[in-house]
Amino acid sequence: MIDRVVRVETDQQLADALAVRHEVFVEGQDVPEDLEYDDRDESADTIHFVAYDAEGEAVGAARLVPYDDPHTGKVQRVAVRESVRGEGWGRRLMDAVEAAARAAGYDRLVLDAQTHAVGFYERLDYAITSDEVFMDAGIPHLSMRKDL
Template structure:
C-alpha cells in the first residue's frame, strides 16, 4: 500500500530528491541545475512510499495572495498508472488548504495535462517551453 508523507527529515527529503532525479534528470533529460533550485529550501515536500521504497514526490510553494504552486510532481516510470500521482496531489491539496491557500497553480508538461484536468485543474493560456519541455499553466480553486 502506498503512503504519502509530508517530508519530515533529511532521509525523506533525500528520497524525494532521488525520485525527482530519476524522473526529470535521468528520464527526461532536464539539466540538474534547473531541477534543483533555491525554492527547494522553502517548499513543502511530499514523498510517496510503497513500504520503504520511494515511488513518487512533489513539492508545494506558497506564493503571494493566498496562492500556492504545485511543482516537481514525479512518479517513477514503472509505477505510473497506479494512482500514486493522485495520492500525492490529494495530500498536497489537503496541506495547501490547511495553510489557508485558496488557489493552486502549476505548470504541467503538456502530455500530463489530462491528469490534472481530471483533478479539476483548468488550463490557462497557450503552451510554453520550460526546461526544454512543452508546458501549460493550470489552476484550481480549493474548497477550504
C-alpha cells in the same frame, strides 16, 4: 508497511524525494540538474512530499511553494517513477498536496503541467489558464489552476 504519501519531515525523506525527481526529470527527461534543483528545495516555506510503496521504496515526489499572493500556492516537481505509473500515485500525491494547501490557508493552486500530463490534472479539476504552450527546460507546458 503500507502505501503512503507523507509530508517530508526528515533529511532521509527529502533525500528520497530528490532521488525520485532525479530519476524522473534529470535521467528520464534530460532536465539539466541546475534547472531541476533550486533554492526553493531548501526554503523553509516549501512543503515537500514523498510517496512510499508497501516495501518502503520511494516512488513519487512533489512540492508546494507560496506563489504571488498569500492565498495561492504553486504545485511543482510532481514526479512518479515510471515503474509504478498508472497505479494512482499521482492522484495520491496531489491529494496530499491539496490537503496541505488547504491547511496552510491557500484558496487556490497553480501549476505548470507538461502537456502530456494536462489530462491528468484536468481529471483533478485543474483548468488551463495559459493561452499558449510554453517551453520550460525544453519541455512543452501549459499553466493550470484550481480553486480549493
